[in-house]
Amino acid sequence: MLEMIEPLVLTIPGISVTLGAQIVAEIGDIGRFRSGASVAKYAGLNSGVSQSGKFEAKGSPITKTGPPYPRRAVWLAAESARKFDPKLKAFYEKKRSEGKGHRVAVTAVARKLCHVIYAVMRDQAPYDSDK
Structure with a gap:
């Protein structure tokens, strides 16, 4: 059924039929989002802000x-994509070399993957790692 609704999501590394169906079902119409950042915010993958006065x-x-x-x-898609996509793997390794833990680095990849999902669904074009 996903192949009939949004087949290009399956061109993104790490997204299987099951995860793709869940992502597409949860996102719904991509037109209701302004950007990949808003998709990440909807998914709760954005960083929180903790500040008071001059303290941040x-x-x-x-x-x-x-x-x-x-x-x-x-x-879960990001956990898999970081192993198979060269660009996302390099991004993951960069975060790890900055001293970030595994879960923090995978979360950063997941945020980046939200931008990819948004672009693929908006443009109706298959995933291209060179973009």
Whole structure:
């Protein structure tokens, strides 16, 4: 059924039929989002802000707002994509070399994957790692 509704999502590394169906079902009409960042925010993969007066905390955890299902599906896809896509693997390794933990680095890949999902669904073009 996913092949009839949104088949190009399956061109993204790490997204299987099951995860793709869950992501497409949770996102719905891509036209309701302005950008990939808004998809990441909807999935709760954006960083939280913790500040008071002149103090601003660094390294705030993700907000986890919105439904947990798209966040889980994109995170699982990112866990797989970081192994198979050369660009996402390089991004993951860069985050690890910066001293980030595994889960933090995979979450960063998941945010990047939200941008990819948005672009593929918006443009109706298959995934191209060179873009």
